[in-house]
Every structure is written in C-alpha cells, then in structure tokens.
Amino acid sequence: MKKTLLPLLAGLAVIASGCSNLERSRDLANPNVPAAVTAMQVCSNCHGIDGNSVSPNFPRLAGQQTAYLVAQLQHFRSHERADPPGFVYMWGISHHLTDDQIKGLAEYFAKQVPKPNAPGDAQQMAAGKEIYEKGVPEQNVIACAACHGPKAQGIEAFPRLAYQHADYIVKQLDIFQHTQGRPGTPMEAITHPLTGENKQAIAAYLQAFPD
Numbered sequence: 001m002k003k004t005l006l007p008l009l010a011g012l013a014v015i016a017s018g019c020s021n022l023e024r025s026r027d028l029a030n031p032n033v034p035a036a037v038t039a040m041q042v043c044s045n046c047h048g049i050d051g052n053s054v055s056p057n058f059p060r061l062a063g064q065q066t067a068y069l070v071a072q073l074q075h076f077r078s079h080e081r082a083d084p085p086g087f088v089y090m091w092g093i094s095h096h097l098t099d100d101q102i103k104g105l106a107e108y109f110a111k112q113v114p115k116p117n118a119p120g121d122a123q124q125m126a127a128g129k130e131i132y133e134k135g136v137p138e139q140n141v142i143a144c145a146a147c148h149g150p151k152a153q154g155i156e157a158f159p160r161l162a163y164q165h166a167d168y169i170v171k172q173l174d175i176f177q178h179t180q181g182r183p184g185t186p187m188e189a190i191t192h193p194l195t196g197e198n199k200q201a202i203a204a205y206l207q208a209f210p211d
C-alpha cells in the first residue's frame with residue numbers, strides 16, 4: 001500500500017504544478033489561461049504591462065475602448081486588418097484566440113490608465129488641435145472630435161486617440177488614405193483630403209493631448 005502511494009503523490013504534484021503554470025503560461029492556444037496572464041506574459045512584451053507602450057512601433061492600448069479592441073483583435077484573426085505591421089506582428093498572436101479570450105484581453109487593457117506624453121512643437125500642436133476640433137472646411141476635412149470625442153477618449157467602435165504615439169497615428173492615417181490595409185471604415189474617406197502637414201500636426205496634438 002505504501003509503495004503505491006508514492007507515485008500517486010508524485011502524480012498529484014505534477015498536476016498541481018500544471019495548475020500553477022497556468023498562472024505563468026504563455027500558451028495562446030490554451031483558453032484556460034486567464035486573459036490577464038496572457039496580457040502580462042505575452043502582450044506586455046510589446047504593448048507594456050499597463051498598455052502604455054514605450055516604443056512608437058507598438059500602439060498604446062491603455063484606456064482604449066473595449067469594443068474597439070475586440071474588433072481589432074477579431075480583424076487580425078480574420079486577416080481583415082492586413083497592413084504590414086499588423087500581419088507581421090498580430091496575425092500569429094491572434095490566430096488561436098477564442099472570442100472569450102479576446103473579450104478578456106480587451107477588458108484588461110481598457111481598464112489600464114493611459115499615461116500622457118511630453119508636449120511637442122507648440123505651433124504644430126495648435127494646428128493639430130484646430131483640425132481635431134473644427135476640421136479644415138476649405139479642404140473638406142471634417143472634425144475628428146465628432147466621432148473620437150472632445151477629449152479624444154473614443155466611444156465603443158470609435159477608438160481613443162489621446163496619448164497615442166504620433167508615429168503610429170501618422171502610419172495609420174497613411175494606411176487609411178493610401179492602402180486597403182484597414183478596409184471598410186469611414187476613415188478612408190475622412191483621410192482622403194489630408195496633407196502630410198495636417199497628419200503630422202494632428203499626431204503631435206494627439207500624442208500629448210494637453211488640456
């Protein structure tokens with residue numbers, strides 16, 4: 001009897017350590033790994049543990065709208081969002097995620113507190129604020145605030161833009177304007193009349209988003 005107990009205990013220990021590994025697992029294909037663990041073990045490497053990424057190559061996710069985050073993860077998974085950094089970085093990562101995992105990840109990042117960035121060039125930021133709030137009537141550019149909100153906080157499918165990296169914003173505006181990388185959104189028509197200078201100004205303003 002005593003002899004059979006040892007392997008049994010050893011077996012239990014393996015199961016127990018398997019459970020605690022779930023708390024540190026990087027396995028994106030295992031839906032039993034809690035979303036917060038995936039966020040902290042995997043997504044944090046690029047997006048930051050609190051969603052405030054440091055490198056402009058990686059968009060900030062902190063405080064982003066849940067509905068928008070869900071939609072983007074689904075669009076990477078379905079390959080509908082197909083701009084080059086999107087497919088290089090996010091197609092593989094989203095491939096095995098279930099809808100429940102996506103919802104949990106979106107909720108994790110939506111509740112993180114977005115951190116402001118240092119202000120950039122004052123003149124550029126003033127020009128960006130003007131476009132953001134009022135558009136450019138003579139170029140047929142409509143006000144961004146109409147959808148993204150007066151504080152650029154976003155609402156549901158309209159993303160938060162405040163404190164986002166300027167480089168990332170310019171890159172996305174170029175994608176909407178010139179490519180089919182993010183199809184089927186109002187942003188295609190909205191970016192059509194924007195000049196390079198307009199885009200730089202808006203991005204400088206949004207990155208700092210001074211009150």
Ligand code: HEC
Binds near residue numbers: 059069073087089090
């Ligand atoms: C190796 C780096 C890397 C990792 C790890 C990573 N991402 Fe990303 N992510 C990126 C890059 C780069 C982009 C920008 C893609 C683009 O420009 O289309 C991005 C874009 C996104 C976006 C779209 C943001 C927006 O504003 O539209 C979401 C949402 C996202 N990632 C969520 C996640 C989640 C959740 C995880 C973890 C499961 C994760 N990412 C892991 C690099 C990464």
Ligand code: HEC
Binds near residue numbers: 159
């Ligand atoms: C009619 C509503 C509407 C207006 C007006 C609008 N947007 Fe958008 N914008 C959207 C929607 C919807 C999306 C999400 C697109 C998607 O799902 O891919 C978006 C996405 C974006 C993104 C990508 C964010 C990210 O995290 O990847 C940027 C940048 C952006 N808009 C900037 C602007 C700017 C600058 C203006 C003003 C010139 C503007 N938007 C005006 C609806 C709007």
